[in-house]
Amino acid sequence: MCGIVGYIGTKKASPILINGLLRLEYRGYDSAGIATIEKSGISIMKDKGRVKNLYNLDGIDNLEGTIGIAHTRWATHGKPSKENSHPHSDNSKTFSVVHNGIIENYNELRKFLTDNGYTFYSQTDTEVIPNLIHYYYNKDSKNDDLKLLRAIKSACMDLKGSFAIEVLCKDFPDNMIVVRKDSPLVIGKGENENYISSDIPAILSFTRDFYLLNDYEFVVLSRNKAEFYDKDLKPINKDVKNIEWDASSAEKDGFDDYMLKEIYEQPNAIRETIGAKLNENSKCEFEELDFTKEYLLSLNKIYIVACGTAMHAGLSTRNTIEKLCKIPTEVDIASEFRYRDPLVNEKTLCIFISQSGETADTIAALKLCKEKGAKTLTITNVIGSSITREADYSIYTHAGPEIAVASTKAYTSQVVLLNILAIYFAETMGMTNPCIKDLKEEILNLPKKVEECLKISEKVKDFSKKVYNEKDIFFLGRGVDEVVAREGSLKLKEISYIHSESYAAGELKHGPIALIEKDITVIGIMTDPNLVEKTVSNLQEVITRGAKTMVISNQKIDDTMFEFVINIPNTHPFISPIISIIPLQLFSYYIAKEKGLDVDKPRNLAKSVTVE
Numbered sequence: 203m204c205g206i207v208g209y210i211g212t213k214k215a216s217p218i219l220i221n222g223l224l225r226l227e228y229r230g231y232d233s234a235g236i237a238t239i240e241k242s243g244i245s246i247m248k249d250k251g252r253v254k255n256l257y258n259l260d261g262i263d264n265l266e267g268t269i270g271i272a273h274t275r276w277a278t279h280g281k282p283s284k285e286n287s288h289p290h291s292d293n294s295k296t297f298s299v300v301h302n303g304i305i306e307n308y309n310e311l312r313k314f315l316t317d318n319g320y321t322f323y324s325q326t327d328t329e330v331i332p333n334l335i336h337y338y339y340n341k342d343s344k345n346d347d348l349k350l351l352r353a354i355k356s357a358c359m360d361l362k363g364s365f366a367i368e369v370l371c372k373d374f375p376d377n378m379i380v381v382r383k384d385s386p387l388v389i390g391k392g393e394n395e396n397y398i399s400s401d402i403p404a405i406l407s408f409t410r411d412f413y414l415l416n417d418y419e420f421v422v423l424s425r426n427k428a429e430f431y432d433k434d435l436k437p438i439n440k441d442v443k444n445i446e447w448d449a450s451s452a453e454k455d456g457f458d459d460y461m462l463k464e465i466y467e468q469p470n471a472i473r474e475t476i477g478a479k480l481n482e483n484s485k486c487e488f489e490e491l492d493f494t495k496e497y498l499l500s501l502n503k504i505y506i507v508a509c510g511t512a513m514h515a516g517l518s519t520r521n522t523i524e525k526l527c528k529i530p531t532e533v534d535i536a537s538e539f540r541y542r543d544p545l546v547n548e549k550t551l552c553i554f555i556s557q558s559g560e561t562a563d564t565i566a567a568l569k570l571c572k573e574k575g576a577k578t579l580t581i582t583n584v585i586g587s588s589i590t591r592e593a594d595y596s597i598y599t600h601a602g603p604e605i606a607v608a609s610t611k612a613y614t615s616q617v618v619l620l621n622i623l624a625i626y627f628a629e630t631m632g633m634t635n636p637c638i639k640d641l642k643e644e645i646l647n648l649p650k651k652v653e654e655c656l657k658i659s660e661k662v663k664d665f666s667k668k669v670y671n672e673k674d675i676f677f678l679g680r681g682v683d684e685v686v687a688r689e690g691s692l693k694l695k696e697i698s699y700i701h702s703e704s705y706a707a708g709e710l711k712h713g714p715i716a717l718i719e720k721d722i723t724v725i726g727i728m729t730d731p732n733l734v735e736k737t738v739s740n741l742q743e744v745i746t747r748g749a750k751t752m753v754i755s756n757q758k759i760d761d762t763m764f765e766f767v768i769n770i771p772n773t774h775p776f777i778s779p780i781i782s783i784i785p786l787q788l789f790s791y792y793i794a795k796e797k798g799l800d801v802d803k804p805r806n807l808a809k810s811v812t813v814e
């Protein structure tokens with residue numbers, strides 16, 4: 203979802219900006235543009251389509267400026283077009299702005315500005331920003347160094363919604379000002395240069411030292427410094443944070459696509475997630491958490507709130523928490539939860555899962571729970587992401603950067619971490635459950651078992667080749683296998699554009715079976731020994747109606763019943779989703795490849811959904 207890059211230093215800005223945008227491509231976008239400060243003033247180059255199209259624009263090679271801003275746009279207000287692409291200018295062409303997020307009151311602001319003589323040339327919400335800055339800039343009679351900052355601050359105070367913005371002004375050719383509210387933005391510190399990006403990996407090859415911004419922190423950037431101001435324009439100090447990821451872990455490492463690379467990174471990602479938290483013979487440790495036995499015993503409920511795949515990670519683990527801790531646990535979709543006045547109070551622990559840590563609905567749900575007095579804990583993959591600055595407690599999956607839009611290693615790492623968290627809660631509460639020992643052992647065995655499971659890749663590829671032209675594919679399961687069915691179905695939709703549905707197998711007779719006809723593909727997941735027989739019966743019902751079936755199982759089943767059987771390593775039922783999802787990740791990947799689709803950047807989707 204929209205990407206921002208910026209550079210201020212001594213090198214030519216345009217190649218750095220375009221390179222940065224290319225690294226942000228995975229976020230999803232439909233147009234791109236850059237603005238640099240040249241001797242002649244601000245120069246803007248933009249167009250709809252791919253970032254690489256910028257290389258073909260007239261005059262791009264002549265840009266010499268060493269300060270610039272850049273943007274990839276994912277259309278919200280107004281179709282993808284050159285006019286709607288960023289950067290946007292004010293009417294006098296004094297300011298140039300790129301913006302991520304949504305200005306909710308843009309109609310009101312547009313009317314205000316139109317009444318004050320301003321004209322608009324795009325359909326975007328963003329175009330109000332440079333004009334509003336101009337409005338305040340013109341009204342300010344003082345001509346000091348802070349004039350630009352004052353105008354930007356006044357404009358930002360009028361904006362409702364979310365924004366991360368970069369501003370260039372032709373009257374201040376050696377500065378850039380940036381600010382954020384509910385939308386990601388980081389500053390990378392170099393030697394006599396500063397980099398700006400909505401995402402750390404985009405500028406990791408230039409620096410590992412970052413300033414992380416909070417809402418309404420204004421930054422005046424010059425070549426050799428970054429000055430920070432709060433909402434009242436009082437100077438504030440910021441520490442530099444060193445990021446451990448290296449740039450190569452954000453590259454493809456010889457794989458055709460990031461998604462495939464990330465699927466294969468899962469054994470290691472899981473190892474990193476387990477880290478020192480879990481030890482077979484001692485209690486689980488989370489040094490970031492200080493939950494007492496009394497606090498955990500006082501809880502009336504745990505809510506797990508997230509979106510998409512991250513929500514599936516929550517669903518996969520609800521059972522573990524309830525069984526080990528005996529605390530009722532509900533899992534909800536963040537965009538629904540935040541608007542349904544949930545029953546949350548100081549006796550509720552609210553857990554928010556987000557790979558990116560930037561998902562707008564999840565962050566808003568967290569803020570709501572804080573207001574209601576609950577303790578908030580976030581599980582994320584991105585250190586310093588927005589959600590970690592809001593939550594009372596943050597724990598990290600340490601899965602490394604996930605670039606492909608379709609989440610794979612983040613999901614399995616989230617499920618691992620949630621299971622370890624459930625054990626930590628149970629141990630802290632003094633709950634004794636004989637299965638904990640076995641579960642711990644099996645979690646520690648996971649990296650090896652996932653490695654083993656990845657060996658079935660060719661078999662999955664064969665089946666994918668048979669069904670890649672299908673119009674509809676169904677996924678069935680019971681218990682945790684039903685959650686895996688949902689996640690498998692989501693993966694398939696996202697990257698192959700095949701219509702797919704997932705159902706609790708027992709629900710089949712209550713409606714969905716009407717859709718089953720000859721040759722339709724149905725995938726069954728069966729890992730729970732207590733439920734396998736029942737799911738087999740449901741699959742028998744679809745086979746009778748002519749369906750082709752692929753089955754994923756770690757149980758003893760009659761292979762001859764099904765067209766295709768994928769045997770996966772056995773493990774503790776609580777963590778079986780971590781293994782059973784692997785063939786389904788590969789399945790969606792190979793189908794998308796067979797169809798010649800862009801696996802890493804599926805249409806209409808963005809890696810981090812920073813707007814509602």
Ligand code: AGP
Nearest residue numbers: 510511512556557558561608609
């Ligand atoms: C996963 O494949 C999806 N791209 C999507 O559902 C994703 O999990 C969701 O948008 C949540 O993102 P987050 O984990 O960064 O909050």
